[in-house]
Amino acid sequence: xxxxxxxxxxRDLEAISVSRLxxxxxxxxSALTKMEIDSVLDLLQHYPRRYIDRTRQARIAELAPGxxxxxxxxVERSSSRPTRRRQKLVEAVITDGTGRLKLTFFNQxxxxxxxxxxxxxxxxxxxxxxxxxxxxxxxxVDLVGxxxxxxxxxxxxxxxxxxxxxxxxxxxxxxxNRCRPRGILDPVPAAVLERFQFVGRHTALDxxxxxxxxxxxSEARRRLMxxxxxxxxxxxxxRKRRLERHTAxxxxxxxxxxxxxxxxxxxxxxxxxxxxxxxxxxxxxxxPHPMHRLMQGDVGAGKTVVALCALLTAVQGRFQGALMxxxxxxxxxxxxxxxxxxxxxxxxxxxxxxxxRPLRVxxxxxxxxxxxxxxxxxxxxxxxxxxVVGTHxxxxxxxxxxxLGVVVxxxxxxxxxxxxxxxxxxxPGSVMPDLLVMTATPIPRTAAxxxxxxxxxxxxxxxxxxxxxxxxxxxxxxxxxxxxxxxVRAAASAGRQAYVVCPVIEESEALDVRSVTxxxxxxxxxxxxxxxxxxxLLHGRVSPAEKEATMELFRSGALDVLVSTxxxxxxxxxxxxxxxxxxxxxxxGIAQLHQLRGRVGRAQHESSCYLVGEAATAEAEAxxxxxxxxxxxxxxxxxxxELRGEGTIMGERQKGRNDLRLxxxxxxxxxxxxxxxxxxEMLDADPDLxxxxxxxxxxDLILGDRDAEFLLKS
Ligand code: ADP
Ligand code: MG
Numbered sequence: 001x002x003x004x005x006x007x008x009x010x011r012d013l014e015a016i017s018v019s020r021l022x023x024x025x026x027x028x029x030s031a032l033t034k035m036e037i038d039s040v041l042d043l044l045q046h047y048p049r050r051y052i053d054r055t056r057q058a059r060i061a062e063l064a065p066g067x068x069x070x071x072x073x074x075v076e077r078s079s080s081r082p083t084r085r086r087q088k089l090v091e092a093v094i095t096d097g098t099g100r101l102k103l104t105f106f107n108q109x110x111x112x113x114x115x116x117x118x119x120x121x122x123x124x125x126x127x128x129x130x131x132x133x134x135x136x137x138x139x140x141v142d143l144v145g146x147x148x149x150x151x152x153x154x155x156x157x158x159x160x161x162x163x164x165x166x167x168x169x170x171x172x173x174x175x176x177n178r179c180r181p182r183g184i185l186d187p188v189p190a191a192v193l194e195r196f197q198f199v200g201r202h203t204a205l206d207x208x209x210x211x212x213x214x215x216x217x218s219e220a221r222r223r224l225m226x227x228x229x230x231x232x233x234x235x236x237x238x239r240k241r242r243l244e245r246h247t248a249x250x251x252x253x254x255x256x257x258x259x260x261x262x263x264x265x266x267x268x269x270x271x272x273x274x275x276x277x278x279x280x281x282x283x284x285x286x287x288p289h290p291m292h293r294l295m296q297g298d299v300g301a302g303k304t305v306v307a308l309c310a311l312l313t314a315v316q317g318r319f320q321g322a323l324m325x326x327x328x329x330x331x332x333x334x335x336x337x338x339x340x341x342x343x344x345x346x347x348x349x350x351x352x353x354x355x356x357r358p359l360r361v362x363x364x365x366x367x368x369x370x371x372x373x374x375x376x377x378x379x380x381x382x383x384x385x386x387x388v389v390g391t392h393x394x395x396x397x398x399x400x401x402x403x404l405g406v407v408v409x410x411x412x413x414x415x416x417x418x419x420x421x422x423x424x425x426x427x428p429g430s431v432m433p434d435l436l437v438m439t440a441t442p443i444p445r446t447a448a449x450x451x452x453x454x455x456x457x458x459x460x461x462x463x464x465x466x467x468x469x470x471x472x473x474x475x476x477x478x479x480x481x482x483x484x485x486x487x488v489r490a491a492a493s494a495g496r497q498a499y500v501v502c503p504v505i506e507e508s509e510a511l512d513v514r515s516v517t518x519x520x521x522x523x524x525x526x527x528x529x530x531x532x533x534x535x536x537l538l539h540g541r542v543s544p545a546e547k548e549a550t551m552e553l554f555r556s557g558a559l560d561v562l563v564s565t566x567x568x569x570x571x572x573x574x575x576x577x578x579x580x581x582x583x584x585x586x587x588x589g590i591a592q593l594h595q596l597r598g599r600v601g602r603a604q605h606e607s608s609c610y611l612v613g614e615a616a617t618a619e620a621e622a623x624x625x626x627x628x629x630x631x632x633x634x635x636x637x638x639x640x641x642e643l644r645g646e647g648t649i650m651g652e653r654q655k656g657r658n659d660l661r662l663x664x665x666x667x668x669x670x671x672x673x674x675x676x677x678x679x680x681e682m683l684d685a686d687p688d689l690x691x692x693x694x695x696x697x698x699x700d701l702i703l704g705d706r707d708a709e710f711l712l713k714s
Contacts, residue, residue: 007185007202010698013041021174023167031163032171040175044205046168047224047662048153051217052122052142055150061098063127063134070124071101072144078115088112094121101127102135111141114164120144122154145170151211172209187694188227192678198223225662229450229675232660234689235703236453237679240292241687243454248431249290250319250405254282257348258316259309265343266305273462274302278309280458281436285313285406291434294452296442297460298633299598300467303438304337306460307408310436315347315359315386319405319428323389326411328366328544329551333573334410335363335389347386364390364399366544395422403428408436440598441591442633444641446669449676450660461634469631470601472609474585474624484581484610485529491579492533492560496605498579500563501596503587519583520563530561538564566592575603585611586620590640593627619643641666 016039019029037043058069071094078092083106090105092115103123105111115121125139142154145166153172155165184202186193193200199207199219207220263270270278277295284291297303311321323338325331339361346356362376362385379385383402388394404426427433437455448457475484488498500523502516520537523530536550536559553559555574562577580600582588588596593611601607611628615621626639665672682689689696 005182007183009185009694010041011701014039016040018043021171043175049156050154051151059098060096060101065129066126068126070122072122075115075117075119077117080112104137185694228660228663229671231699233676233679235699237683240454244289247290251288252285252313253317254286254313256316258312262312271462271464273460274306277306277458281310285434290432292455293436294455295438295458299440301460310406311387314405319403320401321387321406322394323408324394331365331390360385361387364388367548401426404433406434410438442637444638446672447665449672470597470607470609472628474611474628481612488579496578497576498561500581502565502583516565533560535561578605578607580609582611584613586613586615590623590636594633594636
């Protein structure tokens with residue numbers, strides 16, 4: 001590579017196959033492919049798992065039992081034999097000149113091959129006394145090869161692919177050496193680098209792979225982690241703005257008479273957070289481009305009132321509003337709540353005699369008769385229906401709106417890009433209706449910036465005054481469980497009601513049904529804990545009509561207890577229910593448990609939540625402990641992120657974020673916010689990144705189309 005060529009971009013590195021490196025023959029190349037390393041870029045982004053500092057290693061002669069240490073030595077001998085349980089036992093002895101250390105490995109047959117006599121290795125573990133000397137069982141082993149120097153990197157490796165960390169280090173070193181003459185381009189504006197005192201990208205890549213001091217590797221990590229976050233934020237913010245620029249939306253008239261009437265008749269004052277969210281939404285609605293806003297709010301925070309304000313704004317300007325719920329039960333629930341909050345509200349209408357007309361709200365549901373549904377559909381097409389509530393059917397083919405202006409979707413994760421396109425088709429003259437998505441599963445603010453970075457976010461982080469926290473306890477044994485059923489009976493005799501929720505079993509509906517049915521039988525059969533009470537049963541196989549009938553019985557108080565799978569998870573509102581029992585609670589996630597708990601404590605009665613059952617794993621134990629300890633959805637979201645790491649909390653949407661190799665939404669959360677700020681600044685000055693073509697290009701390269709799709713998908 002001649003020296004006067006321009007510095008290498010990530011796209012250049014992507015174009016060079018690893019097989020062009022010396023020593024990477026066909027066998028190594030295909031092994032690397034198994035590790036998803038095909039290009040030099042992949043190789044350089046295969047970051048070390050950790051570093052070994054040779055000055056901190058322990059000498060074999062000085063080892064103390066029980067202490068975690070690493071030891072470097074050479075393999076003296078190794079052998080293997082089958083154990084009684086037909087596993088393979090590999091034994092080896094290493095020496096470092098001060099003594100000998102015995103290693104044993106159970107069920108790791110490949111260790112025999114890697115621990116050939118004469119090889120230089122580093123082992124991590126804690127030595128335990130065994131027959132008079134110390135030995136390590138199943139330590140972590142790294143081959144050192146001929147690496148010299150004080151520090152060296154240890155790479156994630158896969159046993160199957162049979163490329164050792166030391167070979168990877170050699171390939172990386174070669175690749176870096178061959179980049180040296182041209183250098184690696186730094187696409188981030190110098191002013192940004194200076195502001196945060198970042199090292200250059202080439203230095204960072206050198207420093208992360210071949211640090212000469214620990215500080216170098218941490219500086220390198222800081223820089224490369226920022227690049228990852230900046231790329232994602234630039235992409236998300238750019239996308240959001242493109243959508244705003246290129247999609248025609250409605251400019252609603254906000255803050256009129258209808259909203260005032262509605263707010264005036266509410267039996268309670270708005271919380272500060274509700275008022276804030278209503279204002280944010282009104283700002284969006286007034287603008288000529290479509291709103292894409294997420295409203296995050298803990299259970300019971302009062303999202304419905306806020307949603308109604310958005311819908312009524314549409315109605316006031318003679319548009320229609322639609323509220324879409326994930327299930328029939330919830331659609332009915334929302335409809336009922338809305339009707340009671342709206343009462344006999346009338347709409348100012350100058351075209352009418354008297355200047356008023358009644359507000360018309362309809363439910364479009366499977367449990368309604370065909371004639372009812374036809375009438376509602378006709379009303380929507382004619383524009384007589386102002387607000388419609390339903391499930392996905394609301395955006396199905398064949399349902400026509402005269403002028404759909406605002407759509408509210410309860411629970412975002414079942415709503416993707418395709419549906420957004422459908423929404424546009426439902427809007428008046430291909431104008432996109434404004435969209436408000438609400439979720440009761442809060443995620444931490446900085447995580448939201450990445451997961452929902454293409455949406456604006458309003459947060460309801462304040463509960464209405466006077467709510468009593470739900471007393472939560474964990475019933476771990478049979479005695480405690482007996483007390484739980486005692487509490488259910490006590491609540492019922494005081495005129496209150498209870499839920500009993502059973503977990504979803506291995507994604508199989510048949511099994512769920514069986515488990516919940518069995519629980520129902522166990523509790524209500526002869527001698528059952530709840531045999532004296534009226535107990536209803538709900539699960540996935542119950543027809544919509546039957547479901548609604550059971551819910552109605554529960555709502556009316558005819559049932560004392562409702563045993564169900566998680567169909568009641570979100571949104572069900574029966575203020576008289578004061579006890580929530582979660583069976584086999586260790587199987588539920590934190591967010592789900594918190595949701596379930598949110599079903600009680602909705603009125604002024606003291607409420608309680610019982611988590612029943614042992615925790616099968618340490619993680620389950622930590623989850624249950626967290627839910628017992630806090631009633632705050634945002635705190636719990638943080639705890640969840642801590643426990644599970646970002647991968648799982650993000651679900652589907654996160655899959656596209658595969659550029660986050662170093663950055664962690666948890667550990668680096670302040671950097672997420674910083675990167676978003678920088679992205680906004682840069683795009684304010686230069687909306688299409690014309691001044692930073694290399695940066696724009698690597699965003700396309702790394703967050704290419706396939707991933708970009710995911711960015712918008714829920
Ligand atoms: P969620 O955010 O869980 O959907 P809802 O909108 O269902 O909450 O509201 C929960 C309950 O709180 C409802 O009964 C609602 O009428 C009531 N509520 C809403 N806002 C307030 C408020 N500002 N003050 C008191 N009660 C409120
Ligand atoms: Mg609700």
